[in-house]
Amino acid sequence: MKRLLVMVAAALVLSACNKDCEPQAGATGAEPAKTFKWKLVTSWPKNFPGLGTAPERFAEQVEQLSGGRLTIKVYGAGELVPALQVFDAVSQGTAEMGHSGAYYWKGKASAAQFFTSVPFGLTAQEMNGWIQYGGGQALWEEVYAPFNLLPLPGGNTGVQMGxxxxxxxxxxxxxxxxxxxxxxxxxxxxxxxxxxxxxxxxxxxxxxxxxxxxxxxxxxxxxxxxxxxxxxxxxxxxxxxxxxxGSMMEFTINKDAFAELPADLQAIVRITAKAINEDMLAEYTTRNQAALIELKEKHGVxxxxxxxxxxxxxxxxxxxxxxxxxxxxxxxxxxYDSYKAYRDQVKAYHAVSEQAYINARD
Amino acid sequence: MKRLLVMVAAALVLSACNKDCEPQAGATGAEPAKTFKWKLVTSWPKNFPGLGTAPERFAEQVEQLSGGRLTIKVYGAGELVPALQVFDAVSQGTAEMGHSGAYYWKGKASAAQFFTSVPFGLTAQEMNGWIQYGGGQALWEEVYAPFNLLPLPGGNTGVQMGxxxxxxxxxxxxxxxxxxxxxxxxxxxxxxxxxxxxxxxxxxxxxxxxxxxxxxxxxxxxxxxxxxxxxxxxxxxxxxxxxxxGSMMEFTINKDAFAELPADLQAIVRITAKAINEDMLAEYTTRNQAALIELKEKHGVxxxxxxxxxxxxxxxxxxxxxxxxxxxxxxxxxxYDSYKAYRDQVKAYHAVSEQAYINARD
Missing domain, CATH: 3.40.190.10 (Periplasmic binding protein-like II)
Known part of the structure; x- marks a missing residue:
């Protein structure tokens, strides 16, 4: 009898849900599982190698991890807003997220220039250290707070060429x-x-x-x-x-949009961004070496x-x-004080680790 | 009338669920949301700085991302199995996951020695490049397949000291x-x-x-x-x-246990592992420099x-x-052939990028 009641009840609920409610999710099952559709605007041509493919990968992975509860449509530069209006668009909520470079926004906040790459500054590995364990993330959030934006690292190209x-x-x-x-x-x-x-x-x-x-x-x-x-x-x-x-890209997130996400989706966005941050550097490290060989051997550069x-x-x-x-x-x-202190310390450490090793291996 | 029916039905379902079913989750709401409780055994003392805190962070984050549907209990070395039985324990399903170093398993598979660190081999950044974009991951999976294990990068200490x-x-x-x-x-x-x-x-x-x-x-x-x-x-x-x-740690996952997870939880495990892989290197890069200063200035090393x-x-x-x-x-x-080819190429590339830059900055 109980089993029959459950079956009937379930059928009724399912039938009603087609019109009136969202599917269930979450550990408790008590809250309705809202779905979210976000827009992510970028400063790169759609699917530009490395820079543009990273936000595409981010969107795919967030959709997988969330079981489809958060879907993100990625726009190339100029498709929704011009390349250099990403910051404003996310700040104002035209898009929920952006993928770009912090140093483009020096007109909004001079301090933003420390969060992409600085001449004779930190390498990719060092930048991750400063942001994640050296106080950089909190400072970055302070710089972007007046603009209603949460910033997260979004990939790194490694050392660029001269x-x-x-x-x-x-x-x-x-x-x-x-x-x-x-x-x-x-x-x-x-x-x-x-x-x-x-x-x-x-x-x-x-x-x-x-x-x-x-x-x-x-x-x-x-x-x-x-x-x-x-x-x-x-x-x-x-x-x-x-x-x-070591140019670090950035994800920016409109804080109001982020606050509307349940805790699990917020965590999915944060952790997936971190995985993408590593992934881009691994991709550039690999693709750059093959391209260097082609430039030298095929094109005689x-x-x-x-x-x-x-x-x-x-x-x-x-x-x-x-x-x-x-x-x-x-x-x-x-x-600057935080960045410079970290740079001076990490230089001293890398003199006995990364730098000493890579020179010894040569 | 429909609303009343739904309310009655929902009450019946909730009441029945207390005994007979799992809470709902997933985008469709059609499948029952199974919860999973996993064990993760490690080769490190419980909460050992860096090596031991990384799997703890992994477990916390997976619980957040999954909304509590996948909870993972982390065991220090010797708590469930001895430090050097992690591989066997996960292979046999005693635990669903492990966190250790591949080179410990050379007695099981000689090729495992290429997946932690090799004398005069790849740095952390280079290792990530080889694993993720240079064919390393597929080879690693091939080496571990006979043991019913899926391996994933699980953090890196960076260049160790002499x-x-x-x-x-x-x-x-x-x-x-x-x-x-x-x-x-x-x-x-x-x-x-x-x-x-x-x-x-x-x-x-x-x-x-x-x-x-x-x-x-x-x-x-x-x-x-x-x-x-x-x-x-x-x-x-x-x-x-x-x-x-550049010693890369490893997560190992029992393949049968992994296959039982729905697609979204599989993606959560993979992506969270990748984020942890970056996180540990950022932590070591930061903590090592402060510790080096203390060793030199406070202890006169x-x-x-x-x-x-x-x-x-x-x-x-x-x-x-x-x-x-x-x-x-x-x-x-x-x-070896894959590893060595990658090493030789990346050395040539880093001679004009990381190495040249870090020497110029000195």
Missing amino acids: GWFNKEINSVDDLKGLKMRIPGLGGEVLARAGGTPVTLPGGEIFTSLQTGTIDATEWVGPYNDLAFGLYKVAEHYYYPGWHEP DVREFPADVLNKLQTLSDEVVAEVAGADPLSQKV | GWFNKEINSVDDLKGLKMRIPGLGGEVLARAGGTPVTLPGGEIFTSLQTGTIDATEWVGPYNDLAFGLYKVAEHYYYPGWHEP DVREFPADVLNKLQTLSDEVVAEVAGADPLSQKV
Whole structure:
């Protein structure tokens, strides 16, 4: 009799649910399992290798982990909002999430420049250490709080390359008058060395280099640079990339949207973002080496190192520029102090671990 | 009328459910939401810093992400099974999961030795690249398939230190007769250099060094070495750790238990493991630098570098030893070929990226 009652009751509930209620979920079964449909806007062309595929993977995985309760549609740059309006769009709730780079938002908050990559700053591994165990995450949240945004690490390209040059760089003097596409703090450093930094979107780099509008450009690293065909229009490929030694991408989340998620979905978003943060670095580490071989062996690219005195000069200027960013406001100073203390300590540690080992293995 | 029927029906279902069924979950609401209680056995003392706290964090996060549908109880070494029976226990289903290091299982499968750390092998970042994008994961699954185990990366300590010595190492000759606690392939390399490798559990290292039973020991790095107080009984702290340049821990999962999980819980286990894999490296990177400062400044530890000719000799011997492991069986050869090809390529890439940058920053 009890079994029959249950069957009847279940049938009634199911039938009613088709119109009136959501399916059940959660450990208790007491709350209705709401489903959520989010939009995620990005600063990259749809499915751009590495940068653009990471948020796609994030969305797929969140859907799997949530059993379909949180589905996220990813938009390429310009599909819903332009590349550089990601921050505003998520802040205002036009989209629930964004995937971009913090240093694009220096006009909103100067301190944001510390959360992507800083000239002669932290590598990817070191950045993860600072963010996750060195106080970086709390500072980042403080910087983004006025904008109603929760930031999370969203992948890292690793050390970028120094860039493509149509002039040889044999001394500090060769930087003078150099017209180079290099954005952000790296560009400011180049300006102080006597060069002319130019800001250009990725899509215009090839032609500008080909026509001589610019003498040089940085982009990302072998994997992305090969895809852009830059070897066809530049003579020398310089290393190392001193200006972005480990560019961390960011996920931003509208705080109101996040607060509406039940605790398990919040945890799914946080942990999946962390897995993606690792995944992108593993992907770049692997794809870059294969691309470097192709550039050298198939396309005969001339890969060469910046002279030591050039790197020394750039480092001195970088330290000046970064310290000035700190002076913009008290919060920038607070972030800088934390970042710099971590950098100095981790340099000393890596001198006896990563750096010493990788040199010994050579 | 419909509303009343639903209420009555719901009450009946809830009442019946107290005895007869599990709460509902999942996107469809059609399947009963089974709950799972797993055991996770480890090779570490309960809550041992880094190594032991990582599986605890994993269990907490899986419980959050699953809304309590998958709860995992973590056991320290010896609580349920001894430290070095983790592999067997998970293989046989005594526990559903394990957290340990693959190189402990060389007696079961020689190729397992490539999946923790190899002398003069891959760093943490490189290891993640090989496992996740370079074919390593598929090979690892092949090695563990006969044991009914699915392996996943479970954290990384980063480059370990060279160890604590009561004899100065000024030349290759100083390795002759050296009694050193150093397990695995590193120990085999030391033997070929004329030393005497000793295997000791962590808990016996301090006394053995103090009494002169051994002349030297490696352990992990500043964070864990400080906790063991090794600076009290050894004169010199050498770097770099050539024998374990990025020790990856492992989660093992009993395949039958994994197959019983619904797809969303399987995805939760996989993705949470990946997040933990990143998290441990971030933790070690941060804690190690603070511990190194404490060792140097508070305890006056003499930190010194192995001479170049000693490192060169150890590298030559390491290459021999690792190549011989490959000769054990066809699967070991297959793994070695993949590992070595990745190492050679990533070395060439890091020569123009990580290595070149970190040296330029110095």
